[in-house]
Amino acid sequence: MTDCKGAKVADIVFIVDESGSIGNENFRLMRNFLHLVVSSLDVSPKRVRVGIVTYNDVSTPQVFLNSFNDKDELLEYIKILPYNGGGTRTGEALNFTRDNVFIKENGCRKENGVQQVAVVITDGRSQDEVSEAAITLRRAGVTIYALGIKDAIESELLEMASHPPDQHVFIRDSFTELTHLKQTLQKILCKNIIAKAVPMKTEAKEVCVKTDEADIFFLMDDSGSISWQDFAEMQNFINNFIEHFQIGPQQVRIGLVKYADSPTDEFDLTTYSDEESLVNAINSIIGVGGGTNTGTALSHMGRLFKRAAVTRGHEAPKYLIVLTDGKSADEVKAPAEKLREQGIIIYAIGVKNSSQTQLEEIAGDSKRTIFVKNFDALKSIDNEIIREICSEEACRDIQSDIFFLTDSSESIDEEEFQKMKNFMKFVISKSTIGENKVHVGVMQFSTSYNLEFPLNQYYSKDDILRAIDDMKQMNEGTRTGKAITEVSRYFDAAKGGRPGMRQNLIVITDGKAQDDVRGPAEALRNKGVEIYAIGVKNHNPTQLKEISGDSQRVYSENDFDALKDLEAQVSSKICERGKSRSRANQQRQLGVEQCWKKCSKPLLR
The missing domain is CATH 3.40.50.410 (von Willebrand factor, type A domain)
Structure with missing residues (x-):
């Protein structure tokens, strides 16, 4: 198979359910599926390394990332992968894999910039909590694919998998369908490995640094439901966003307002005129907590954008990026409409318990709304918004x-x-x-x-x-x-x-x-x-x-x-x-x- 020839470097660990509900025959089909997928990978110590963890009530490391140097030997071992039965503690398996397999001593190459990938295969509801374990694994830099068979719970698969779910979650009714799934998973897995090995950031940056000018404000939710880790994810998202633009007083200017019960101006468009100063200012912001009055915060933004034209000396393209994790306690539609009447393009990013209806009311266009289940998924969408904004600018005044x-x-x-x-x-x-x-x-x-x-x-x-x-x-x-x-x-x-x-x-x-x-x-x-x-x-x-x-x-x-x-x-x-x-x-x-x-x-x- 040649589908994965371009996916040259990655550490991939398969986390395989071996609980009693699977049975010997279905586990045989699972072995065959693993054999087919691994056969398509370019396995070698310097290219793709493969690990395997099986789990029931406890987790067992069957193959570390440095256990096999020879692909044929690995494939022979997969044929005799042991099956024991037992319970289904998927959350524990995620934690075990993070602490014991994705480590340097056992062949992990994260320190060298090699992509880290986990493929979870399960047939039922976990007997422990998976959400926090998955978030911690993803925050460690691991991309998670979740494959659910038979009685697997879709909500759990979505909690585990990386964003977007359509590329990372697979659901099948029976183990006999695994053979047909092999090609789909193989293509997506390999495509994503290739895409991340040659990130789109460079391409996006080439377009964005040529964006002549723009005034961009971030409106950042600081309510009590956001943990310090979630707050840090938002800061990282904004920092990654800024990297793509040519920051300067006559080029792209960035401002930031955070809000809870009321808005707080962190810095205006004219406060910082270089990327380093902006990043330092963003990293120094501290979350305080409070309620979620997004409407009040939107109303506050109008005068800031009016001042932007004065400080620049003329009108430039105006963008507002709203980050929120919950339903607003006040009305958002009217203040958002007033901002759009000023010519401001609004993007609404919702996390966790945000309201899709309110996101669309804020943005005024469903294409400018993005929802992710957890804050760690923000890193997966920065290119999406960056391309949107930069393509708007790149497409102006061309023939x-x-x-x-x-x-x-x-x-x-x-x-x-x-x-x-x-x-x-x-x-x-x-x-x-x-x-x-x-x-x-x-x-x-x-x-x-x-x-x-x-x-x-x-x-x-x-x-x-x-x-x-x-x-x-x-x-x-x-x-x-x-x-x-x-x-x-x-x-x-x-x-x-x-x-x-x-x-x-x-x-x-x-x-x-x-x-x-x-x-x-x-x-x-x-x-x-x-x-x-x-x-x-x-x-x-x-x-x-x-x-x-x-x-x-x-x-x-x-x-x-x-x-x-x-x-x-x-x-x-x-x-x-x-x-x-x-x-x-x-x-x-x-x-x-x-x-x-x-x-x-x-x-x-």
Whole structure:
């Protein structure tokens, strides 16, 4: 199996339930499942190390991370992994694994920056508490996957697993389904290991440091329900956020207000003008406790943002990021609406017992709300918000052509087709559509192709979104090469394209093309069109690379749900590159104008 070839370095520990409810036959199926998953990993002392802990009433270390140097020997041992029966103390197993397996003496390489991963496999309710044990393990830097079979309790799996749950929680009705789950878990596990080994932080930072200017306030819940550890997680989240921006009086400015019964100004936008001073100030904030009057705190923010325009000398993009862990005791909708009327974009992050209704009332848009079960999950979402904000800025004032070429074959069901539409709509929503701005075109393909609209048909965002909503699926084969050849014509001036501008093609496909893609894609790239290839479900990775011509513009996903994870990533990348081209064009134009003024002589004296 080649799925995990890119996942080169990780420490992975399987925490396996061996309680009496499983039985010998089901435990045999569990052994087979472990054997299949480990077979797909690049196991060796310098690459992926594997550990195994079995547990019932007590936990037993079957394999430490440095027990086996040879993959074949490890696989042979998995075949005879002992089964004892007994109770189900999952919380104790998490603590045991943290204290006895994820340690340097037993092969853990955390000190070297190697990713730490735990995969919990259980078939029933734990006889002890799992939440705190899981939080402590995650805070130790371990990413947790939770696999529940048969009578496992979903709420417990969610308590254990890392964020987001759709990538870290798996539920199956019986042990016979493990064979089918193997490929799904394997792909997600390997994809996440690769993603974290090459973090998106660098890519996000490249976009964000080019964010010209912004005024960003954090509104931080300081109520009594937040422990000192939770408070520290919020501080870390804000510090990680700041790292991505060019901080300065004329660039990105950061302010912070904490609140409980009433708001307290910690520092204004003008207080600190460099990253180091900001981090020191954030780390010195002390939690006091109290009630949760989020509405009062929101009302307080209005005058701070008004003062921002005065101190900067002009209006800059304004953002408010609200962090809260509970339901507000006062009304939030009206004060939040007043802030949005001032042009402030609000993101609402809810933790633990926060109200989803109130989060949406605060943000005014469900897409700007994020909920996580625990504060330690905040570190998993910083890129999500950062990309959102930075793609907003990267997409301002660019000129480019963006064409979507979407697979409409019969292997895509109605719900998946809608998710593909939603992806396109998000990318478009981040762009400034207009006759002299961004132009968008869409073509579907199957055995044949169908032009929905060319680049010069719509100059209104609403018209484009309406046309996408009206798209009907073709339900035939997959002739991707043929479609690329056809769409190539629509980048030409005669068909509505603007060859002098940045031109992008985004190809979305769920399967292997039934024709050649290399030749048509290469011909299109030779015209200066940059191609992004997004493969979903049963796509062919080799063909994606042939289409894009560059692995940096290839995105592979397991299902159409994962398109949502790519929305901000793709839009920010396209916009930033478009902005670079626009700046270059502006500089060339300025040079021509300066030369004309300096060099030209009047014809008549």
